[in-house]
Amino acid sequence: MRIHIAADHAGFELKSALVEHLEAAGHDVVDHGAASYDALDDYPPMCIAAAEAVVAEPGSLGIVIGGSGNGEQMAANRVAGVRAALAWNLDTATLARAHNDANIVAVGARQHSVDEATAIVDAFVAEPFSGDERHARRIGLMSAYERDHRC
Numbered sequence: 001m002r003i004h005i006a007a008d009h010a011g012f013e014l015k016s017a018l019v020e021h022l023e024a025a026g027h028d029v030v031d032h033g034a035a036s037y038d039a040l041d042d043y044p045p046m047c048i049a050a051a052e053a054v055v056a057e058p059g060s061l062g063i064v065i066g067g068s069g070n071g072e073q074m075a076a077n078r079v080a081g082v083r084a085a086l087a088w089n090l091d092t093a094t095l096a097r098a099h100n101d102a103n104i105v106a107v108g109a110r111q112h113s114v115d116e117a118t119a120i121v122d123a124f125v126a127e128p129f130s131g132d133e134r135h136a137r138r139i140g141l142m143s144a145y146e147r148d149h150r151c
């Protein structure tokens with residue numbers, strides 16, 4: 001699977017570990033930065049770049065990483081067509097896919113060990129959307145709002 005990944009300084013180390021892990025698992029990972037550690041960098045540009053790439057490539061998934069994952073999720077969700085979910089355990093990771101058809105997962109690198117965060121990402125990537133009518137209906141309502149209200 002093609003996976004677009006981005007992180008600021010707070011997620012930089014975890015991003016490196018995840019790129020290595022996901023590539024070893026056979027995924028095609030595209031790194032949207034940060035390209036190097038900079039303690040003063042800002043997460044929105046790289047998260048938005050990863051989010052735009054996910055939307056441009058249906059079927060791909062995205063991972064955005066920061067200290068909490070909150071701002072990274074917010075930045076990704078600015079891009080039309082993105083459904084980014086902040087996952088903080090295995091259940092929120094799998095539900096993000098099964099119920100919300102999330103195409104991006106946000107992870108807080110300061111909230112988890114590398115092993116925990118890797119398990120959260122693996123759970124997200126492995127879980128399919130359930131396709132249940134009630135979930136598809138709710139996603140459709142969000143998409144309709146996005147279509148009708150965005151410039």
Ligand SMILES: O=C(CO)[C@H](O)[C@H](O)COP(=O)(O)O
Nearest residue numbers: 010066067068069070071072
């Ligand atoms: O999680 C984040 C945004 O939601 C950032 O990674 C976090 O705010 C960075 O903090 P600092 O600049 O103090 O290292």
